[in-house]
Amino acid sequence: MIWVGFETLLRNVEIRRIKTGDLKWQNDTSCYLLDVMRTKTSLSSNLTFQLSPQCSQHVRRLIETVEYTDTETFGHRFLFQPVNIHTNRYFPSTSSKLSRGKSIDRMLVKAGFSEGLLTQLQNESKVSREDVGMLSSNSLNQAFARLWGIAGKVGDSNRQSGRYRTWTGHSVRVGGAIELFKAGYSLEKITEMGNWSDPKMVFRYIRGYLASEKSHGKLYA
Missing domain, CATH: 1.10.443.10 (Intergrase catalytic core)
Incomplete structure (x- = not known):
């Protein structure tokens, strides 16, 4: 993964x-x-x-x-x-051990969505919901955290608000963006490849690398 x-x-x-x-x-x-x-x-x-x-x-x-x-x-x-x-x-695929998915339809009905609108949303949706058998977000993050431990990493206890003390599902996007920048890709290209909406988001991910390398000027080269 x-x-x-x-x-x-x-x-x-x-x-x-x-x-x-x-x-x-x-x-x-x-x-x-x-x-x-x-x-x-x-x-x-x-x-x-x-x-x-x-x-x-x-x-x-x-x-x-x-x-x-x-x-x-x-x-x-x-x-x-x-x-x-x-x-x-x-x-x-029939095992009870697999995820039963998220009952989004039931949540929408409870939130006041009419059956007609719900049907329209289902018909227009191009992306499947978290269906039965789909690995949960928590399971993916647990797998990443275990690999962090196997790699001998130590959680950053000083991280603000206690977030991201180990690898998470988001870590691969951040790490990938940094490696692409190190390989010479522009912010705009990385933004496109990662389907981000704004290059500023990519800059937030690579600014730590920039600070450590003292190479802020490379952004505008």
């Missing part, structure tokens, strides 16, 4: 929404092409990413390890799911 998110700058929910059918193996490059719908507020776009050979091999190994097979439901299963610790496999 971390590797895919780092290479694509996908948001937490976008990582969790990836399905096996979104991946297309390319024999000539030994890489996966990943098709995603990126959406936040009024911004939406269909993007295709070519994962690196190294990342692609790990994704392929994951698929083989959990014994995903080319069946009717293969392309409709979420790529990242809870693992059965006894079998080292994903739970079957």
Whole structure:
């Protein structure tokens, strides 16, 4: 999850929404092409990413390890799911261990939305809700936090408001933006690649790197 998110700058929910059918193996490059719908507020776009050979091999190994097979439901299963610790496999799609999704419809009705408006919203929606079987945001963040611990990192107890003391789903976007800037990409290009609405947001992520390198002038070079 971390590797895919780092290479694509996908948001937490976008990582969790990836399905096996979104991946297309390319024999000539030994890489996966990943098709995603990126959406936040009024911004939406269909993007295709070519994962690196190294990342692609790990994704392929994951698929083989959990014994995903080319069946009717293969392309409709979420790529990242809870693992059965006894079998080292994903739970079957009918398992009660999987998320039951978020009952957004029920919440909207309780909030006063009419059935007619609810139907219209459903018909116009281009992005699926957090469906049954979709990994929860909390589960993704827990996985990232565990890897932080495995890597021997120490939480920053001085962080304001106690937020982001370990890696989270957002960390891959921040880290990816920093690495792209270090590689010479402009703020505008990084903003486009990460589907941000304003380059100022990207600058907020890279300003720590700029301060440490004393290279504020590179922004305007």
